[in-house]
Amino acid sequence: MFRNDLIRHGLLVETGVCGVYGRAAEFEDTVERVDRLVSATGAADGADVMRFPPILNRAHFERSGFLKSFPHLAGAVHAFSGQEHSHRQLLRAVEEGRDWSEWLPATEVVLTPAACYPVYPTLAGLLPGKGRLVDVMSYCFRHEPSEDPARMQMFRMHEHVRAADASTIAAWLEVWLARAMSVTEALGLDARSEVASDPFFGRGGKLLADAQRDQGLKREIVAPIASDECPTAIISLNSHQDHFGEAFGIRTVDGAVAHTACVGFGLERIALALYARHHFDRGRWPSPVREALGL
Amino acid sequence: MFRNDLIRHGLLVETGVCGVYGRAAEFEDTVERVDRLVSATGAADGADVMRFPPILNRAHFERSGFLKSFPHLAGAVHAFSGQEHSHRQLLRAVEEGRDWSEWLPATEVVLTPAACYPVYPTLAGLLPGKGRLVDVMSYCFRHEPSEDPARMQMFRMHEHVRAADASTIAAWLEVWLARAMSVTEALGLDARSEVASDPFFGRGGKLLADAQRDQGLKREIVAPIASDECPTAIISLNSHQDHFGEAFGIRTVDGAVAHTACVGFGLERIALALYARHHFDRGRWPSPVREALGL
Numbered sequence: 245m246f247r248n249d250l251i252r253h254g255l256l257v258e259t260g261v262c263g264v265y266g267r268a269a270e271f272e273d274t275v276e277r278v279d280r281l282v283s284a285t286g287a288a289d290g291a292d293v294m295r296f297p298p299i300l301n302r303a304h305f306e307r308s309g310f311l312k313s314f315p316h317l318a319g320a321v322h323a324f325s326g327q328e329h330s331h332r333q334l335l336r337a338v339e340e341g342r343d344w345s346e347w348l349p350a351t352e353v354v355l356t357p358a359a360c361y362p363v364y365p366t367l368a369g370l371l372p373g374k375g376r377l378v379d380v381m382s383y384c385f386r387h388e389p390s391e392d393p394a395r396m397q398m399f400r401m402h403e404h405v406r407a408a409d410a411s412t413i414a415a416w417l418e419v420w421l422a423r424a425m426s427v428t429e430a431l432g433l434d435a436r437s438e439v440a441s442d443p444f445f446g447r448g449g450k451l452l453a454d455a456q457r458d459q460g461l462k463r464e465i466v467a468p469i470a471s472d473e474c475p476t477a478i479i480s481l482n483s484h485q486d487h488f489g490e491a492f493g494i495r496t497v498d499g500a501v502a503h504t505a506c507v508g509f510g511l512e513r514i515a516l517a518l519y520a521r522h523h524f525d526r527g528r529w530p531s532p533v534r535e536a537l538g539l
Numbered sequence: 540m541f542r543n544d545l546i547r548h549g550l551l552v553e554t555g556v557c558g559v560y561g562r563a564a565e566f567e568d569t570v571e572r573v574d575r576l577v578s579a580t581g582a583a584d585g586a587d588v589m590r591f592p593p594i595l596n597r598a599h600f601e602r603s604g605f606l607k608s609f610p611h612l613a614g615a616v617h618a619f620s621g622q623e624h625s626h627r628q629l630l631r632a633v634e635e636g637r638d639w640s641e642w643l644p645a646t647e648v649v650l651t652p653a654a655c656y657p658v659y660p661t662l663a664g665l666l667p668g669k670g671r672l673v674d675v676m677s678y679c680f681r682h683e684p685s686e687d688p689a690r691m692q693m694f695r696m697h698e699h700v701r702a703a704d705a706s707t708i709a710a711w712l713e714v715w716l717a718r719a720m721s722v723t724e725a726l727g728l729d730a731r732s733e734v735a736s737d738p739f740f741g742r743g744g745k746l747l748a749d750a751q752r753d754q755g756l757k758r759e760i761v762a763p764i765a766s767d768e769c770p771t772a773i774i775s776l777n778s779h780q781d782h783f784g785e786a787f788g789i790r791t792v793d794g795a796v797a798h799t800a801c802v803g804f805g806l807e808r809i810a811l812a813l814y815a816r817h818h819f820d821r822g823r824w825p826s827p828v829r830e831a832l833g834l
Binding site: 257259260261262264265266267268269272292293294295296297298299300301302303304306311312315316318319320321322323324325326327328331334335338343344345348349350351352353355362365366383385387389396397398399445446447 | 552554555556557559560561562563564567587588589590591592593594595596597598599601606607610611613614615616617618619620621622623626629630633638639640643644645646647648650657660661678680682684691692693694740741742
């Protein structure tokens, strides 16, 4: 099993929670090299670099619509705010192995579900003539405990985010589709691009997913990780149309609601795909792959 | 005001939540350079490098005793786990601006309060003869919303963690005290070392803090950030005695409960101290400082 092999080879460290791993030195180094390759791929565009901690303003999260579509994946931050009496009750619950969450009300923040979410609120207002382009990378949280090492509860995503008019966005996504494929080629991955949909919640979710596919709003680059038959998305390209523009009041220079799109590279997933494809001895990966990673 | 200056100079980005900031390109670059300097300072020791996402197994967190001493700083992760009916209730609450936390029970994870917390459970059992040494770095969460830019709710801490017998630990802390001072000298900071205590919760907290001081278990290197009169801790050295050894069953080669200690570098705080000391034009920082940072 690929998950156990990763642990046995000292690449991932178990934490006792499904889908939460420590990264040992070499695996972290591989992730950082993939991250630098993604940075280099987009460097000529001169994006504004922003780095956010992996938490998000709760009010912005509510406005984003994430809870409508993906409530099952969201994570919120709760914290103790009582005095000594409730502290004693809290400690008693911990000691007796009971649930202690009642003493931790919600805070002003939630965990970041995708690296681009903190960016949209910063774009509110009138965009410059050419729109905006932001390079962002952070740990993201998805509450989907799984034995599949490619489905981690926290993982890093490096994204480029574009806000502009619809036709600029469409052209920009075409450029990144080609770039994304060239990254996977440089890494020697057996990757292909396909029309995809998001994992919308509930019975109505299938309709939303079908509509997303029909409109071609999401493409994924997939590559084998835990299985050859069911390859995993390692890069995704997403057109949000005017969703975030509406939600956060982002307008193009002529006053119209801006369109947005993002391309996201799953850093751990790309690293995992490298180990799955080229095996565990990084010193023996093909020379062009080692070169692309600066090894 | 230093906080506003940092935003005006385009180093930090506001998020609308007190103590939560985006990092713009230059500030992030400064943090990364400080991180590399910390890595280089400890490199000769050959520590095991581990990197954890900023979440921690809830069971390990309970065992750590953090909730006894610092309940007011802890952050727990809650997530939705209902079906369509509760989803509709959740969305109605969001729409009506009501608290929606009742639909999000506790998950198996909490936010990491200090970079070293995920390390101790991995050390359980018998240590090798020379003990263990781990290099760890991650975002950490502390629920203390503040206008002071040096008191962020999420920030990065780079730590070296040592587990061994008591006298090995004491000698190791002396080595790192000297190293920590040499780092602040290389960075041209107006820093000094002092005996310190942790912000223990409640009325009993003062007694615990006094005991910690009397035993000299915590030292801090402080430097001016937002105020010259009240300098801020940028590095701390902590002796835990047998606290984590007991909690996680870490034993030295002769079977005794291991002692542990850690030295933690607050990466954002060191970066902030650099801007406070040498001002906002990084190109004009003193040559020895620029050299130490590889600028």
